[in-house]
Amino acid sequence: MKIGIIGGGNMGSAFAKGLRKNLKGACVVISDKKHAGKKIVESNIAAARNADVLILAVKPQDLAECLRGLRGAISKNCIVISIAAGVKVNKISRLLRHKFVCRVMPNLLATIGKSISTWYAPGFNAGQKLIVKNILRAVGEEIGVKSDDYIDKASCISGCGPAYVWYFMENLIKAGVSLGLTEAVSRKLTSQTFLGAAKMGTGVAERDGGIKNLRLAVTSKKGTTEQAIKIFEKKKMPAIFSAAVKAAYKRTKELSK
Ligand SMILES: NC(=O)c1ccc[n+]([C@@H]2O[C@H](COP(=O)([O-])OP(=O)(O)OC[C@H]3O[C@@H](n4cnc5c(N)ncnc54)[C@H](OP(=O)(O)O)[C@@H]3O)[C@@H](O)[C@H]2O)c1
Structure with missing residues (x-):
């Protein structure tokens, strides 16, 4: 299968790496401005010619x-x-x-x-959808959805999500330093805590109440974590999350006009 x-x-590089490693029979051809220079149109056409699948991984403005x-x-039958x-x-179709x-x-x-x-693939038959799923599974997991708007909403959680998590980590590191830890120790504590919490929470988060129960397991009555969570609640952390995600969604809509 030729994948341009x-x-x-x-x-684009992440997809190429994942596909070469995980998708049997994939022949991946990349075209990028940096290497093609002024011959970019010819280079893109060469990557697209006879491709069974063409992945477009340029910035929206390009x-x-x-x-x-x-x-x-x-x-005619290429999956874009x-x-x-x-x-x-x-x-894109137009x-x-x-x-x-x-x-x-x-x-x-x-x-x-x-x-x-x-992913959203209107008009695709089951075979074409399976190809899409297999491509996406080469770089992780996938969920098919029923509209462009659903993608816009999902992108505010999972597309932006890594930045939210890293922002939280940045601030936990700073908070450790403000208590008197060295920056190196605070970084190590934060880094390993996130790794473990993400591993232990994966899958559990997909069950109803699962992630809350994990949190409660750390939050003993009248204990130290409880005091910290009370501050998050008092400062309206749930409302902050909701407002942040809504701002991202609003921006997605502005950009897609
Ligand atoms: N990064 C993320 O976290 C993320 C997450 C989800 C979705 N996305 C989407 O993924 C897409 C790629 O993002 P990215 O972070 O990989 O961007 P990127 O690192 O800037 O990669 C885009 C590449 O495409 C090249 N390019 C520009 N115009 C081209 C053309 N006409 N033909 C061929 N190559 C061209 C660019 O070259 P120059 O730099 O020389 O212009 C650049 O090397 C974006 O549309 C973004 O919305 C990104």
Whole structure:
């Protein structure tokens, strides 16, 4: 199976690595501006020609130009997968003049094979959907959804999500230092705590009440953690999370106009 990738940056490279490692029979060809220079249109066409699957991994602002250059170069049954944030399936279909377009929202964890990718593929048959799933499983896990809007919403959780987690880590490190720990110790404590908590919480989070029960196991009545959680509640942490995610969603809508 020939898989062309347009754009060899963070995400394009992560997909190439995952596909080469995990998808049997995949022949991956990448085209990127950095290497192709002025011959970028020819290079993109070479990656797209006779491809069974074409992954579009350029920035949203570069997508329209890229699609115009690819018009007419793609086989009729090629599965086009766009990972560009905020760009709807219809727009890609129209600019490319191509029927089979799937929109995907992966995340940066694709770099280590741990992405969670949501995908929307209107008009795809079961065989085509299976190809999409297998491509995405090469970089992590996947969930099929029923609309562009669902992708927009999901992207505010899982697309942006790694940044939220790392922001929390940054602040926990700072809080440790403010208590008098050395920065090195605070970093190590935070890093290992997140690793363990993520491992122990994975899967458990998918069960009703699972993640809350884990938290409660650490939060003894009248204990120290309880005091910290009380502050999170008093400062309205749940409302802060909700407002932050809504702001991300609003921005997604502005960008996809
Ligand atoms: N990074 C994330 O966490 C993340 C998560 C989910 C989805 N995404 C989506 O993934 C896409 C790629 O993001 P990224 O972080 O991988 O960006 P990136 O690192 O900037 O990679 C994009 C690459 O495409 C190249 N390029 C630009 N125009 C091109 C063209 N016409 N033909 C071929 N290559 C071209 C760029 O070259 P130049 O730099 O020389 O322009 C760059 O090397 C974006 O649409 C983004 O919305 C990213």
